[in-house]
Amino acid sequence: MELYLGIIGVGVGSVITGLVAVSLELIRNRREAASRLLARQQAQDQLRHDQLERRYQDRQDAYLIFERAVLSVERHALAREMQGEPSPSDLGMDQEESKSVTDAVIAVELLAGRAAREAALRVVETLSGYAFDHGDASYVRFASARNDFRSAVRQDLGTEDPVTSDETVGNRLARLKRREIGSG
CATH class of the missing domain: 1.20.58 (Methane Monooxygenase Hydroxylase; Chain G, domain 1)
Incomplete structure (x- = not known):
């Protein structure tokens, strides 16, 4: 009986180890996929930023x-x-x-x-x-x-x-000064 328990213990241990290894591999693959997706998104964002910057300069x-x-x-x-x-x-x-x-x-x-x-x-x-x-x-x-x-x-x-059309330079400057005084 102890022999069977030992064999079952080894078998269960092997199965658990295998399941943990598969789970860890899935987690690692998901992280890598997320990392690749993030890198691709960052590259697209940078490309868009560069295009906007070129258009602004143009x-x-x-x-x-x-x-x-x-x-x-x-x-x-x-x-x-x-x-x-x-x-x-x-x-x-x-x-x-x-x-x-x-x-x-x-x-x-x-x-x-x-x-x-x-x-x-x-x-x-x-x-x-x-x-x-x-x-x-x-x-x-x-x-x-x-x-x-x-x-x-x-x-x-x-x-x-x-x-705005009803705002003159004078009252715009006054508004900016009020904002500056209020925040200072």
Whole structure:
């Protein structure tokens, strides 16, 4: 009888050891699978982050190129006007200026958010018809369109809190100071 008990004990011990080994192997396999899944998810997250970062940089570059093209046209026109030549509202943009602005606005149209795209198109619409007399309505429209573009770009890039339409710079600064005093 003791012999049978010994054999049964060895058999049960072997079965338990086998079950523990299989259980540990399953746990290890699950951990490895979870680890691989986590690594794959992290790689996808990093790829998405890199894509967003590249897109952000591409948008930023497009905005800068567009702003430089507009500024170049504005400076060139101002120089011509200072020399007594006709204003841009009489001449319009020359072909080279027009091409640089058109190329730049295409990049903005492809990469920008809706508000920045629309604002850039308004700048282009007003650019060829302004005069540098700051009281002139065409210059005012141009300057306003350019300011709207810059504001839309700052919002698109997340470099400025959006200002509500009824909020002026003065009361926005006061609100920020109150927040600063309240937290300090």
